[in-house]
Amino acid sequence: xxxxxxxxxxxxxxxxxxxxxxxxxxxxxxxxxxxxxxxxxxxxxxxxxxxxxxxxxxxxxxxxxxxxxxxxxxxxxxxxxxxxxxxxxxxxxxxxxxxxxxxxxxxxxxxxxxxxxxxxxxxxxxxxxxxxxxxxxxxxxxxxxxxxxxxxxxxxxxxxxxxxxxxxxxxxxxxxxxxxxxxxxxxxxxxxxxxxxxxxxxxxxxxxxxxxxxxxxxxxxxxxxxxxxxxxxxxxxxxxxxxxxxxxxxxxxxxxxxxxxxxxxxxxxxxxxxxxxxxxxxxxxxxxxxxxxxxxxxxxxxxxxxxxxxxxxxxxxxxxxxxxxxxxxxxxxxxxxxxxxxxxxxxxxxxxxxxxxxxxxxxxxxxxxxxxxxxxxxxxxxxxxxxxxxxxxxxxxxxxxxxxxxxxxxxxxxxxxxxxxxxxxxxxxxxxxxxxxxxxxxxxxxxxxxxxxxxxxxxxxxxxxxxxxxxxxxxxxxxxxxxxxxxxxxxxxxxxxxxxxxxxxxxxxxxxxxxxxxxxxxxxxxxxxxxxxxxxxxxxxxxxxxxxxxxxxxxxxxxxxxxxxxxxxxxxxxxxxxxxxxxxxxxxxxxxxxxxxxxxxxxxxxxxxxxxxxxxxxxxxxxxxxxxxxxxxxxxxxxxxxxxxxxxxxxxxxxxxxxxxxxxxxxxxxxxxxxxxxxxxxxxxxxxxxxxxxxxxxxxxxxxxxxxxxxxxxxxxxxxxxxxxxxxxxxxxxxxxxxxxxxxxxx
Numbered sequence: 001x002x003x004x005x006x007x008x009x010x011x012x013x014x015x016x017x018x019x020x021x022x023x024x025x026x027x028x029x030x031x032x033x034x035x036x037x038x039x040x041x042x043x044x045x046x047x048x049x050x051x052x053x054x055x056x057x058x059x060x061x062x063x064x065x066x067x068x069x070x071x072x073x074x075x076x077x078x079x080x081x082x083x084x085x086x087x088x089x090x091x092x093x094x095x096x097x098x099x100x101x102x103x104x105x106x107x108x109x110x111x112x113x114x115x116x117x118x119x120x121x122x123x124x125x126x127x128x129x130x131x132x133x134x135x136x137x138x139x140x141x142x143x144x145x146x147x148x149x150x151x152x153x154x155x156x157x158x159x160x161x162x163x164x165x166x167x168x169x170x171x172x173x174x175x176x177x178x179x180x181x182x183x184x185x186x187x188x189x190x191x192x193x194x195x196x197x198x199x200x201x202x203x204x205x206x207x208x209x210x211x212x213x214x215x216x217x218x219x220x221x222x223x224x225x226x227x228x229x230x231x232x233x234x235x236x237x238x239x240x241x242x243x244x245x246x247x248x249x250x251x252x253x254x255x256x257x258x259x260x261x262x263x264x265x266x267x268x269x270x271x272x273x274x275x276x277x278x279x280x281x282x283x284x285x286x287x288x289x290x291x292x293x294x295x296x297x298x299x300x301x302x303x304x305x306x307x308x309x310x311x312x313x314x315x316x317x318x319x320x321x322x323x324x325x326x327x328x329x330x331x332x333x334x335x336x337x338x339x340x341x342x343x344x345x346x347x348x349x350x351x352x353x354x355x356x357x358x359x360x361x362x363x364x365x366x367x368x369x370x371x372x373x374x375x376x377x378x379x380x381x382x383x384x385x386x387x388x389x390x391x392x393x394x395x396x397x398x399x400x401x402x403x404x405x406x407x408x409x410x411x412x413x414x415x416x417x418x419x420x421x422x423x424x425x426x427x428x429x430x431x432x433x434x435x436x437x438x439x440x441x442x443x444x445x446x447x448x449x450x451x452x453x454x455x456x457x458x459x460x461x462x463x464x465x466x467x468x469x470x471x472x473x474x475x476x477x478x479x480x481x482x483x484x485x486x487x488x489x490x491x492x493x494x495x496x497x498x499x500x501x502x503x504x505x506x507x508x509x510x511x512x513x514x515x516x517x518x519x520x521x522x523x524x525x526x527x528x529x530x531x532x533x534x535x536x537x538x539x540x541x542x543x544x545x546x547x548x549x550x551x552x553x554x555x556x557x558x559x560x561x562x563x564x565x566x567x568x569x570x571x572x573x574x575x576x577x578x579x580x581x582x583x584x585x586x587x588x589x590x591x592x593x594x595x596x597x598x599x600x601x602x603x604x605x606x607x608x609x610x611x612x613x614x615x616x617x618x619x620x621x622x623x624x625x626x627x628x629x630x631x632x633x634x635x636x637x638x639x640x641x642x643x644x645x646x647x648x649x650x651x652x653x654x655x656x657x658x659x660x661x662x663x664x665x666x667x668x669x670x671x672x673x674x675x676x677x678x679x680x681x682x683x684x685x686x687x688x689x690x691x692x693x694x695x696x697x698x699x700x701x702x703x704x705x706x707x708x709x710x711x712x713x714x715x716x717x718x719x720x721x722x723x724x725x726x727x728x729x730x731x732x733x734x735x736x737x738x739x740x741x742x743x744x745x746x747x
Contacts, residue, residue: 003037009045015052019059027056047080054088065095072100083108090114093121102273105134109268109276112142112357119151128159137280140289142357144327157182172196180204180235185212204236211239216247223252234261234290241297250305253297260294263287263322292326295319299332303339312336325356334366343374361391368400377404395425399432402439415443427463434463434470441477446574450485454478472503479508484575488515492522499525507544510535514551531555540565543572547579550586559590567599577603577610584618596622616642624662629669636662713737 015030031053038049050071057068068089075081086104089096101118108114115138122131135152138145160178164187172194179187188205191197197205207227211219223240232240237256244252266282269275299315302308316336319329334349347370354363364387371379384401387393398421405414418440427433437460444453457478464471475498482491495512498504504512513531516524531552537545546569553562563586570579580603587596600619604611620635667675706712716734720726726734 003033005042005045008033008037012045012048012052015056016048019052019055027052027059031056046078047075050074050080051085054085058088058092063092063095065089065092065097068092069097069100076103081107083111083114087111087113087117090117090121093117093124096121098125106270106273106276109270109279110141112138112145112148116148116151119148119155123151123155123158126158126162128155128162131155132159133277133280133284136284140283140286142327143289143292144331144353144357144359144362146359153182157184160184160187173201176201176205180208180239183208183212185209200231200233200236203230204233204239207236208239211243216249219243220249220252223256228255238290238293238297245297245300248304250301253301254306254311257294257298260291261287263291288322292319292323292329295322296326296328296332299329303332303335327353327356327358330356331358331362331366338370338373341373343370346370361387365396368397372400372403375407377407380404381408393420395421395427395432395436398425399436402436406439406442411443411446415440418443429463434460434474438474438477441481445481445484448484448575450481450487453481457481467501469503472498472501476503476505476508479504479511483511483515484578486578488519489522491515492519496525499528507548510548510551514555517555540568543569546572550579550583554586554589557590559586560592560595563587563590563592563595563599567602577607580607581615584622588618588622591625593622593626597626620662624665627669629666632662633666633670636666710741713741 011030011033015027018026018030054068054071057063072081072085072089075085083104086100086108090101090104098121101114101121104114105111105118115134119131119134119138122128122134132152132155135148135155138148139152142148156178160175160182163175163178172191175187176191176197178184179191188209192202192205192209210222214222227240237258241253241256244250244256263286265286265288266279268279270279295315295318299312299319302312302315316329316333319326320333323329330349330353334346334353337343337345337349347367350358350363350366350370354360364383367383368380371377371383380400381404384397384404387397391397398417402414402417402421405411405417418436421436422433422440425433437456441453441456441460444450444456457474461471461474464474475494479491479494479498482488482494485491492512492515495504495508495515498508499512509528510531513524513528516522516528533552533556535552536549540546540549546565550562550565550569553559553565563583566579566583566586570576570583573579580599584596584599584603587593587599597619600615600622603615604619616635616639620632620639623635624632664676667673713734716726716730716737720731720734
């Protein structure tokens with residue numbers, strides 16, 4: 001079968017697709033097919049083939065470096081080599097020859113990945129001085145490259161140990177520079193008494209040892225009383241300024257730093273590695289990065305401390321004039337726009353910073369804050385999704401994801417995210433954990449799971465100091481939840497605590513006042529004023545307005561207005577059933593049975609899931625109080641059929657049989673005398689029957705069953721055992737009945 005160039009191109013394309021899908025084991029057949037008919041390819045096809053072969057070789061553990069380098073040389077020979085080709089080979093820094101790195105960095109002098117690989121190669125070969133040069137150059141070009149900064153610290157530490165362990169005398173300035181850069185206190189202490197050091201160097205050592213052995217307040221005092229009077233080197237000043245910024249002492253930053261020197265840029269005219277090495281050294285020594293760092297420090301001081309827009313703009317403008325691509329200065333510029341609520345400019349500045357070296361994770365974090373400010377909830381979800389593709393989820397990303405889902409009304413999805421964050425991550429003192437607990441509390445409250453709500457509340461307040469603002473704010477949330485749980489005693493305890501701290505929310509005072517009014521066993525604080533009509537919201541519109549008006553009207557015994565306000569609150573509440581029950585109870589207290597009945601009908605229709613034995617029993621009692629005996633009998637009969645167990649066993653044995661009482665009253669009202677007597681007997685069978693009913697039944701028998709001697713005898717005997725006993729007339733009547741029965745039936 002004849003193999004054409006088109007067939008070979010298809011093999012190469014398929015190999016590229018398989019590599020992209022991580023199906024490395026299937027690459028071999030396509031690569032072999034091309035190799036066997038390589039002569040069919042044209043020169044324009046070579047680069048693609050060489051590149052896929054290199055990628056195939058790297059897909060397996062045993063990398064054949066000579067073969068890899070031969071393919072790289074082939075790419076160089078046809079003028080098709082790219083930075084990614086060098087990056088691929090240079091990533092194997094334990095095997096790749098140093099000559100490859102030299103060619104790579106000269107060909108691509110601003111590629112941070114290649115330079116990092118070269119620095120790792122030099123570190124592996126223990127050529128620490130050269131590695132330091134490479135890393136300092138990278139940080140000149142990419143000041144936000146955190147990986148390079150960490151690696152530089154490691155290499156400088158290794159070089160310092162090497163110099164200290166060497167039998168040859170090291171130059172004291174080299175040792176001082178490395179010890180200062182790595183904060184090596186042992187080396188600094190050893191240099192402290194070196195007679196070769198000039199006064200400025202000794203001051204640097206003294207200040208650095210003081211910084212790492214003293215508290216921040218002591219350092220601030222020494223600056224004010226001693227150090228600011230000394231002639232300090234730029235290194236010492238930047239050391240102090242960085243220290244001050246780390247403790248958010250931006251007031252000191254502006255005092256410590258003077259105007260930065262203008263950097264002197266070297267010419268980037270090089271063709272060999274040796275020329276390039278000189279350029280890197282000159283750039284690192286130019287003061288270019290220090291000047292930008294200076295503007296960054298002072299700009300942060302103006303942004304966070306003084307609020308001086310003029311100084312801030314000078315720092316950002318002049319800093320970016322020296323390096324328009326400095327991502328840290330671009331971030332500072334973005335924060336300025338963020339503070340001015342210019343979010344378009346904010347996003348543009350962050351995007352520019354990302355294009356110029358800002359880490360993806362930091363970039364996405366900043367975008368989260370911007371989208372959170374503009375309430376772009378879907379935007380937040382998109383950013384979090386992008387972050388989680390390449391990074392492990394963090395407590396911060398999960399918090400923003402959950403918050404966005406909550407605001408998009410996707411509460412169940414939000415709960416899954418919250419649970420993941422709270423179960424799978426450590427929760428240091430200062431973290432998003434308390435906010436996540438607070439969100440979950442709100443979820444539980446919406447679902448009326450108040451026990452779970454209170455459990456999370458106790459976990460949240462564990463992050464705060466007892467009595468501080470966050471603590472009391474969470475306790476205020478507990479007041480609301482406990483009120484809706486109808487645990488008035490505990491609600492009172494929470495509210496009283498915050499009242500004593502002076503931190504009870506104003507809108508919760510009607511709740512506290514109503515509990516003190518409604519629960520007579522709970523003492524009203526002496527400094528808690530009585531409510532008046534002046535406390536009413538004259539034009540209510542929100543749920544809290546109507547709820548508080550309802551409670552205030554209730555205290556003022558305006559039961560109709562109170563019930564109406566609570567009904568309005570119910571229409572706006574997440575727990576509608578609770579506030580309808582409160583409205584019904586209020587109307588009952590005011591004996592407004594028509595309103596009570598209306599509210600009960602609304603309750604049954606609009607919150608059927610909240611109906612229970614108690615609510616239906618209360619509804620029947622309202623109908624009975626209106627003397628609508630026929631309807632009341634029907635309601636109680638349905639209740640008895642729906643809740644038979646509860647109806648018979650809801651009350652302790654010592655209590656009156658309440659169902660017997662209501663059916664007795666209904667039977668009497670509709671004229672069913674037979675049923676009336678039946679339920680009376682049932683009621684009187686209790687251990688603690690009603691004296692009133694016993695007397696009423698006795699009177700009824702005397703009037704309507706004069707000839708039923710046994711009935712009258714039994715009722716009088718029963719009454720004689722009650723605490724009230726019999727009157728003299730009743731005693732005489734009982735004796736008379738006994739005599740008659742004896743004479744008539746036992747002769």
